[in-house]
Amino acid sequence: MKNTVKLKIKSTFAKNLRAGFPLINKEAVLNLKGNVEEGSTLELVDESGAFLGKGYFGQQNKGIGWVLSRQQQEEFDEKFFEKKFKQAIEGRKTLFNDPETTAFRVFNGEGDGIGGLTIDYFDGYYLINWYSEGIYHFKNLVVQALTNIADYKGLYEKKRFAEQGTYIEDDDFIAGERAPIPLIVKENGMNFAVYLNESAMVGIFLDQRDVRKTIRDKYSKGKNVLNTFSYTGAFSVAAAVGGATKTTSVDVANRSKSKTIEQFSINEIDYEAQDIIVEDVFNYFKYAVRKNLLFDLVILDPPSYARSKKNTFSAAKDYPDLLEKAIRITEKDGVIVASTNASNFGMDKFKGFIEKAFKQTGDKYKILEEFRLPSDFKTINNFKEGNYLKVVFIKKLT
Structure with a gap:
């Protein structure tokens, strides 16, 4: 020790x-x-x-x-981790018992009592995320504690503590049996393909579960939908399942096209009836303006920080300008889903960005509903930064 x-x-x-x-x-x-x-x-x-x-x-x-x-004599041993994991799993019982959802967060860092460590569940497989070498020092204790209290098919890990916070490429498999490639999981009845042993991200962001369900159930039927920074197209799938007349998915990464095709296909959606575009989102906005394209529903979920060949984006600085571009290609009475996972500002500031963007275009708007992290992404009141997700559904008024 x-x-x-x-x-x-x-x-x-x-x-x-x-x-x-x-x-x-x-x-x-x-x-x-x-x-x-x-x-x-x-x-x-x-x-x-x-x-x-x-x-x-x-x-x-x-x-x-x-x-x-907060106890001076407490030891960070196997029993300590076991107790924390038991409490966390007990708190997710409803999700474990839901056959329509087989992917969610089991342990959410400081929200569940151990900052720097998260654990996600994917249909019997657990994925441990280590955010520093310091927490990785406890790997054997963590794995043993999890093994003691959880039934699992297999364990995987992501080491996210290299210099500048980049992901360490490695074989991410730890124990048990290896997952199918891809592993198909369910979320509110929708299917998603995930890859537990491929790069830092597995193919779906679990913190947007409630938002995807809302898009599917309330905002998609009969709508022409644009999904920007679309990654593997999860929002597009939700919109298509919800009855969208068409979805357009735009992401700068080459892999996004094949991944999005796969997500549509496993949900029995004709991907050829959708537009899947590999392009810098900022360039696509210019193209849409030139072509007078308008959308009924625009989904705007950029990374906190992004860099392409010609553009650099920081949510804390550039979100109002990005939202302004989205407003200009949104139909009157259309809806924008404005989302950010930036932890360095709160919901009030984010709403200020929305107000600023609409002032820049001269349009009126109405906030329809708001979302923060889902219940499995447990947070504590004493650490506001941990409740990083901010999603606002905005109606562009006529």
């Missing part, structure tokens, strides 16, 4: 930690000297030496580690 390192927390940060804030920021520490080993147990004290919490050292883009316990 690594040594326990005692860190003294500045008084300005100690109050938040006492209140339950789980992230340890570098600037909060008074005595961070030398090289602390990844995975070291941290004991946090205030400037007077009073105990604040225990955690681990693990550098990621958010901070240098996480508080895991």
Whole structure:
């Protein structure tokens, strides 16, 4: 076992930690000297030496580690992880018992008590996501604890802690049996193909489950739908299943076309009746304006940060301009699904972006409904950044 390192927390940060804030920021520490080993147990004290919490050292883009316990004698052993996983699985019982949904999040980092670690469930297979070398230090304990309490077909992992937060390419299989390639999972009765051992992302973003269902059930019938930054076309599938007259999926990645064709096909949708376009979304907006194309439903779910050959996009800075482009190709009385997973601003600021974009076009709008993370993506009130997803359904008024 690594040594326990005692860190003294500045008084300005100690109050938040006492209140339950789980992230340890570098600037909060008074005595961070030398090289602390990844995975070291941290004991946090205030400037007077009073105990604040225990955690681990693990550098990621958010901070240098996480508080895991408020009990000074607690050990981060197999029983500790077992208890956390039991509670998390118990909290997802409804999803485990739903035959129409076989893919969801089982453990959501600090929301379930262990920052830097998430676990997703895919029809009997568990996928562990490690976000720092520090949490990866506990791999054997985590895998054993999960094995003790969960019935699974197989275990997979994603190591997301290389320099600059990039994914480490490796064989992601850990234990049990290997999953079919692709593995077909269900979400509210829709089928999606996922690849557990292929790149950092498996083919579907589980945090948009409620949004996809809403698009399918309430906004798609008889509509001409544009899905931008479409990835593997999951929103397009939801729209087509919901009765859209046509969907257009646009993404700059070459792989998006074959992946989207696959998602349509496993849902018995004629992909040849849909448009699947490999193109920079910004270029497509220009094309749509030139051709006077208008859509009844526009889905706008860009990454927080993206770079193509000619364009760089940062949600915190560029979202109003992106939304303005979407507004211009949306029919009167049409709907825009504006979404972002940027954690560095909240819903109020996001609504400010929406207001700014509509002012720029001179159009009026009405907010129809809003979504945050689904229930399986558990969050805590003391860490607002953890509730990163913001989705707003906006009607462009006549």
